[in-house]
Amino acid sequence: MRAMLLFIAFIFTGLVDAQLTLTVLSEKDRTPITSANIQAINSGKGWVSDDKGNFSINQSSLVEYLLITHVSFEDKIVKLSSIDGPIYLKERSRFLKDIEVSGSRDRQWKKDLKKFNRELFGRSSIIKKVEIINPWVIDFQHVSGGLVATADSLIRIENQYTGYQINFALESFSNKGSISTYNGKAFFKELDGDYKSNREKTFEGSLRHFLFSVQNNISRKEGFRVFECVFDKQTNSFLTKKAIKTKNLGERENDKWTLYFDGYIKVIYLKELDINSFGGDAVSNESGQVSYLKCNSPILIDELGNAKNAGLQDFGYWANVERMTHWLPHDYLPDRLSSIDH
Template identity: 25%
Template sequence: MKFKFSIIFSFFLYITYGQINVKGKVVSKSNQPLEGAAVFFNSTTIATITDENGEYQLTVPEGKYKLVASYLGFKTVEREVDINENTSLDRLNFTLEEEDSLLNEVVIGAKKKTKSKKPKYEDFLVFKEAFLGRTNYAEKCKIDNQKALKYYFDPATNTFSVEAKEPIIIINRDLGYKITYNLEKFQIKDRIISYFGYSQYEELEGSKRKKKKWKKNRKKAYHGSLRHFLKTFITANTKEEGFDINIMHRVRNEKHPSDSELAFSKKIFEFQDKRSVPINFNKVIVKPESKLDSAILIHQRQLKHPKIIDKLIKRNVSYSDISYRVEGKVYLKFDGFLKVTYNNEPEEFNYKRDIKRRLGVQKSNFLLFDSPQEILPIGQIADQNNRLVEGYWSYELFANALPLNYKPPKE
């Protein structure tokens, strides 16, 4: 089964080179200092905890960030900050509000969620695969506190969702990170997986041999990734970095049966079913001799020819064909979607389950719901809600993610 993944993962990160101290305080609504609250820049290794007075201090490069404060039992709060020499850096304070005491009293519309009745471990495996992925790195990833996860299923909307009563602790043994993830939303609906949260990265302790392995694996995880691809629009070297781009459109397949043909075949099959007449759907029919033969042919066409197909619009486009610069900012603009091939790495064996062809070089689809969209210097779309990935990029999920302040080593 192929999945489309919409990764809802918000942040800002414009990094420059000036290091600046950031100070602040984290308190409750009653103005009580919260000792031990986590304060971090989202999806980075830049983090700390508050002291007994609820105060914190961080040193960061100049840039635009999302600064996050998190404390168990309280709602996570974020602040978009533009840190530079003119920023008031000693008053980046947070006031946290206590969470509702009953996690399972969350409401969808006017109805409460139905707690999943599947075995808990089966639910966990569904979540783990949809969140971390099935890559080689995902196999070595461990969620330390899986008992913190609560699973729900809404039969009315066919939606599977997961909540966490505390931050999820992820140990990525292949990339060398401990990740504290504040899960705000996770759901699977209509074969689309979406999640949103805040992640804090921490380097694992390890021997020189392990650190050398982690460095190699991080470089491999970065190369060919969506972030690597988007970064090449900033550096203007998409082709040189190994990416080929085709512009595609999705169109109706003329070989697929029409709605009226499908309605006709359904009516014939229902009639045969009422008469308890068995139907040979695999019957070889050269020329239909009855209405049932015609209905079977329609059914066979439906199985053989998908309703929607991808049509090539333009092959081997340059980064300059689909992007432009305004006042130093880079914007991506195109109609349809991009079929992106990364030629420098093969697809992993585990990916074979998702495709009907032989394994080859990495191929992904990239779609913008609204165009144009700004590409941030770190290699991300500014509005993460406005993009969707398919193919190999939807196979490489959170287990392959790197902190946003990761910089690949120079060749």
């Protein structure tokens, strides 16, 4: 069995409850920039600067990074806690790499791009509705038998299924054999249209759905079953041992919930079939989407089911199928779960 290992880490910083007004100016002449788009990291939240270049955000929204974009200026990512005055943007050059015709790239680059897309997007049935709309910003290198990718500007990914454009600041990407790792900052911008149903379907059965359900003691009701398991190196597969109660997977202290368990666990989501057949066996005796988790260190989980620090490894369905095609803003919840007192 090919086990795909992904590390995606996003960190949030708590801020006091107050309105903060910020100003976006041109670096060249210090004039206000009107209609600049501002996006918060991992969030559906967004703002537009007014005719004075101003916009206001609520600091209690736990925003750490902001992305500021404008058609006439270069994109800029800023850390909120580091802002001590106006935010200055550089004017775009008339001669941008963004206008490079992708057909001018060589065959090896195109081959590498296909692999990059496969590793980033997984094997989801909705992959045909997901596209990198500026692939020419990505460069590839072959290092020690593996593929390394870098990008000199934001990678713009359009998901016509979930209705989001993801502006992705790639920080690292590497692939060697069946192992891929990538990190970066994701900024979500809603596309025009009604995507409510698709977003709900995307959330159902996801890793965040599982973590949210475990934290709120509704995992069984939501369709999850959990089993203790081990990884057999001889057969290169997971062996299921016994069912376990999800209340033993973490602990709550002072309104904070921490996930931690020894070894591996197997998670089955019963409400959807696993078309890729990751790890079915007689012990679990139930069919559905199958994923596996390993916890290398205690993981702080926020109230919406987001992991706030690194150390959680996923295998099977979550790691191989869903990946970036199933990314949603970290503050998204389906309506039926939003009413839960968390």
